[in-house]
Amino acid sequence: MFDNLCKFLAESFSEDYAAWLLGRPIKLTKLSPTELSLEPIRADSLILEQSEDLVLHLEFQTEPDPTMGFRMLDYRVRVYRRFPQKTMHQFVIYLKRSSNDLVYQDSFQVGETLHRYQAIRLWEQPSEAFLQSPGLLPLAVLTQTSDPTLKLREVATALEQIEDNRVKANLMAATSVFGGILLAPELIKTILRSEIMKESAVYQEILEEGKIAGKLEGRLEGKLEGKLEGKLEGRLEAKLETIPLLKKLGLTITEIAKELDIDVELVNRFVANQNN
Template structure:
């Protein structure tokens, strides 16, 4: 992400001032006691002529009228914590015609604060396709079904199975902002679930239950029902696990009550929460969403 947005590389004469051979470092994103968090903060090690700098990223699935004020507040807090130059970028993920996604500064009287804006659907997908780590973002760059198929091909070509599963999961999540569930499932879902021990265990359990029921309804019908229930349960657990991993990054540590409320959500609500949490910036945002 940093190399793509800053146009710099971890080679070509850059010498790390953090640790020898270390060029990028993720920074704690908590900015204040009230658990306000930036989405991502990355420290780039500079050189003798170019100082260290921070890259601050905010990911948005929908326009936010308060974004200019938020970016200024993030800048002030990051500067106080680290005292280094800060390059800020808002990445808008979901295509929209709202004029709010064109705004790249806050100007009030003599005060002006500028930041970068990337509307992902306008980006050339080729640089994103060249780096496996950027393939989830590539699903939304000039999105077309043909382009989604190309991303799926690049994911399938990843030889490390653990890395392939992680990137496929990211592609599945972000592609939901631009494509139908049926099209996404055609390229990603089964590949992810087939490698999931949670899904395999659920299928085995519900197949067993289906076979027991099949003693009354017929062996074949029971197995079919067991497989279907297992598939649904596997999707439920995968969605629940993903949401519970992402929420602390957006809202801070969840309370016991919040975690319990998320765990009892049906699959449809979990999928909706996976999209909505991209805009959360506090525990109160989660509480408000759960209360609707």
């Protein structure tokens, strides 16, 4: 879900991200990986945007990835092959605090080939720019702060100033999910208004992902087992996997059970097992 949220934010608020990373609010459009001739290494986490003279490549990461350096070089070469005249800017943005040396890696070398890119650790970033740009607001809670709860309250105040209810709902839902990296769902719910988030495309996508995954897993297990039970178990398992995200959005146990159309006691048991 983090991959989809990051793509949504970067593509919907491209000027905000360009202003933050490139220093100027450039209007960017999505660049499909299929335009680079080869299949992407990890299409789910790849964000490519372009203007007439540049390409912006973003990779959002919750955990360090030892293959990141090679991936950055690989995409640089692919983009050069397709757009040799365009400048390319590459950023790896780490969402979750880590002391792993890999989050400080900003180059990759093989033989005499040396490729450099930029690594950004959100927990080291000043919050001011994030609080001033709508598209960056959901990430603000992960920026430099000694009090994430206070930072989330500042974000909530900024979100309330947004007049477009659709934009507000989407950003609030995204903020809730990212806030869940540091804060408990129960606390987030006291700060962000869940009734607004339920109207957002982000919220609906989370529900839809659970339903689609349930159907696919159910069909697969049903084929493997040749039984109706296989289909039912697959669908149920996928729904259960959606529960943590819905909790991050501030839904109660009863609300989750209703949205997923499963028994309240089943949700309770799943949550209890997660907490153990």
